[in-house]
Amino acid sequence: MPSKSDSAGKLHQYFTALTLKQVYPESQLQSPLLDEIERNSHLSLFSDDNIASLKHIGDLSANEIKKHIGEDNVINIEDIGIASGASGFRNTDDLEITTDSNKVIAYSLKCATSISQILxxxxxxxxxxxxxxxxxxxxxxxxxxxxxxxxxxxxxxxxxxxxxxxxxxxxxxxxxxxxxxxxxxxxxxxxxxxxxxxxxxxxxxxxxxxxxxxxxxxxxxxxxxxxxTNKNHIIAVYGRKNSAKYSRVKDxxxxxxxxxxxxxxxxxxxxxxxxxxxxxxxxxxxxxxxxxxxxxxxxxxx
Structure with a gap:
C-alpha cells in the first residue's frame, strides 16, 4: 500500500497530465495511472473532497506548464513520476513534455497541504x-x-x-x-x-x-x-486552499x-x-x- 503523501504526488502528476491532454488534444499521453487498478490504489486513500482538490491543482499546474511552454504545440505528455529516481537520485523529473519541434521540457511536481516545508x-x-x-x-x-x-x-x-x-x-x-x-x-x-x-x-x-x-x-x-536547482518546478498546495506556481531555483x-x-x-x-x-x-x-x-x-x- 503506497503512503498517502506518495499517492498525493502521483495523483497530482496524473491529473496534471490529464488536463494537459485536454489542452493539447492531438498529443499522446503516457501514464502508469491510466491503468484503473493502479489509479484506484492511490485514489482509495483520499476522500471525495481531497480527490476534487487534487484534480483542481492538476488543472492549475497544467495552466502553469502551458504558460511556461508558450506558443509551442505539444505532441507527447509522459507521466514518468512513478519511476522517477529509479535510474539514480539525480533523476527527479515527474513530467516530460515534447513539443512539435522535438523540444523536451521536464518538470518536477510537488504537492502538499502546506508549502511551509517541502519534502x-x-x-x-x-x-x-x-x-x-x-x-x-x-x-x-x-x-x-x-x-x-x-x-x-x-x-x-x-x-x-x-x-x-x-x-x-x-x-x-x-x-x-x-x-x-x-x-x-x-x-x-x-x-x-x-x-x-x-x-x-x-x-x-x-x-x-x-x-x-x-x-x-x-x-x-x-x-x-x-x-x-536549475530545474522546472511546479509547487502546489491542495486541501482548504488550492494553488500552483512555477518555480526555478538557481544553483x-x-x-x-x-x-x-x-x-x-x-x-x-x-x-x-x-x-x-x-x-x-x-x-x-x-x-x-x-x-x-x-x-x-x-x-x-x-
Whole structure:
C-alpha cells in the first residue's frame, strides 16, 4: 500500500497530465495511472473532497506548464513520476513534455497541504554522506557509529547485551509475534519511545559533526540536490486552499552556505540565507525497521 503523501504526488502528476491532454488534444499521453487498478490504489486513500482538490491543482499546474511552454504545440505528455529516481537520485523529473519541434521540457511536481516545508527526497541513512556530500571517508565513519548506536538502541528492548543486530531483530520480532502483533511497533512497546529519541538525536549529532568537517563546496552540492536547482518546478498546495506556481531555483555555491545547525531531535539543517535545507532521520515503520532520511527545504523570508 503506497503512503498517502506518495499517492498525493502521483495523483497530482496524473491529473496534471490529464488536463494537459485536454489542452493539447492531438498529443499522446503516457501514464502508469491510466491503468484503473493502479489509479484506484492511490485514489482509495483520499476522500471525495481531497480527490476534487487534487484534480483542481492538476488543472492549475497544467495552466502553469502551458504558460511556461508558450506558443509551442505539444505532441507527447509522459507521466514518468512513478519511476522517477529509479535510474539514480539525480533523476527527479515527474513530467516530460515534447513539443512539435522535438523540444523536451521536464518538470518536477510537488504537492502538499502546506508549502511551509517541502519534502524533497527520501535517502538512505548509510549512503547520504557519500552520495550527496561526495565524502566516502565521512560516510564510513558515520556508518561505523551508526551500527554501534543501533545495536545499543535495540538492546534496550530486552535490556540485554546482544552482539548481532540481525539476531537481536529476530528476537524482538518473535517476541512481538508471541504478543499478538505482526511487528514490533513503538505503539505496542512504548518503553522504547525514549530510547528512540536518544538514538535519533545521536545520529543527528554525528551527522552534524561530519557535515561540519566537510568543505563547503560539497555542502553546496548536497544543497543543490535537495533544492533540485536549475530545474522546472511546479509547487502546489491542495486541501482548504488550492494553488500552483512555477518555480526555478538557481544553483548554490560554497559562498551561499551560511551555517549548519540542529533542528528538533532528529534533523540537521544547512542554511543558505534564503533556504533552510534539512536532513531528518526517521524509522521506516517499526522498532527493527531500517532508518531513513528525508530531505526537505523551506523558503526563508529575507
Amino acid at each position: 524533497s527526497k527520501n535517502m538512505g541513512a548509510k549512503s547520504l554522506i557519500s552520495s550527496y556530500f561526495s565524502s566516502p571517508k565521512h560516510q564510513e565513519e558515520f556508518n561505523s557509529y551508526f551500527e554501534e548506536a543501533r545495536l545499543c538502541f535495540l538492546n534496550k528492548f530486552f535490556d540485554g547485551n546482544e552482539k548481532s543486530i540481525n539476531l537481536l531483530s529476530k528476537h524482538i520480532n518473535s517476541h512481538a509475534n508471541k504478543n499478538g502483533v505482526s511487528k514490533a511497533r513503538f505503539t505496542d512497546f512504548p518503553h522504547m519511545d525514549d530510547y528512540r529519541d536518544v538514538f535519533l538525536r545521536t545520529l543527528r549529532d554525528c551527522l552534524m559533526d561530519k557535515i561540519n568537517d566537510i568543505e563547503k563546496s560539497k555542502l553546496s552540492d548536497a544543497v543543490n540536490l535537495i533544492l533540485d 548554490k555555491n560554497q559562498h551561499d552556505i551560511v551555517s549548519v545547525y540542529s533542528r528538533g531531535n532528529d534533523s540537521v539543517v544547512i542554511n543558505t540565507g534564503d533556504y533552510e535545507v534539512g536532513f531528518r532521520y526517521k524509522f521506516e515503520s517499526g522498532i527493527t525497521s531500517s532508518i531513513k532520511l528525508v530531505g526537505d527545504y523551506k523558503k526563508l523570508m529575507v
